[in-house]
Amino acid sequence: MDAPKKPVPEVNPWAKPFWEAAREEKLIIQKCPDCSQHVFYPRLVCPHCFSKNLEWVEASGKGTIYSYTVVMNNSPSAFIDDIPYVVALIKLEEGVQMLSNIVECDLDQLTCDMPVEVTFEKLNDEFTLPKFRPVKA
Numbered sequence: 623m624d625a626p627k628k629p630v631p632e633v634n635p636w637a638k639p640f641w642e643a644a645r646e647e648k649l650i651i652q653k654c655p656d657c658s659q660h661v662f663y664p665r666l667v668c669p670h671c672f673s674k675n676l677e678w679v680e681a682s683g684k685g686t687i688y689s690y691t692v693v694m695n696n697s698p699s700a701f702i703d704d705i706p707y708v709v710a711l712i713k714l715e716e717g718v719q720m721l722s723n724i725v726e727c728d729l730d731q732l733t734c735d736m737p738v739e740v741t742f743e744k745l746n747d748e749f750t751l752p753k754f755r756p757v758k759a
């Protein structure tokens with residue numbers, strides 16, 4: 623029996639620009655021109671001031687680990703070959719948080735507040751996933 627395939631993101635119409643940019647290895651997030659706050663995940667309306675004028679801007683790709691967990695075990699799934707892998711909440715320089723994986727990292731070196739930078743992992747022709755790796759000193 624073949625291992626199940628990894629699920630792909632479900633893309634809302636208003637999130638399409640995010641995934642199109644990721645496919646070109648660019649990390650973009652929304653910014654509100656009315657209150658100057660950055661916004662992530664993609665939305666139709668600014669959660670800070672309810673403006674409908676959200677715009678896309680390129681993020682620096684730099685941030686820190688806010689929190690993380692190392693997945694050491696799970697039931698048979700498409701992710702079983704990745705074990706152990708890191709699921710983390712990344713706080714971007716722009717102030718928003720993003721759930722992703724930490725890659726290219728010695729698991730013993732992981733800490734909260736560790737500086738990380740975006741890297742991209744091509745899943746298939748349609749999806750490239752933003753992931754994060756430690757910033758090399």
Ligand SMILES: [Zn+2]
Pocket residue numbers: 654655656657658659668669670671672673
């Ligand atoms: Zn706003």
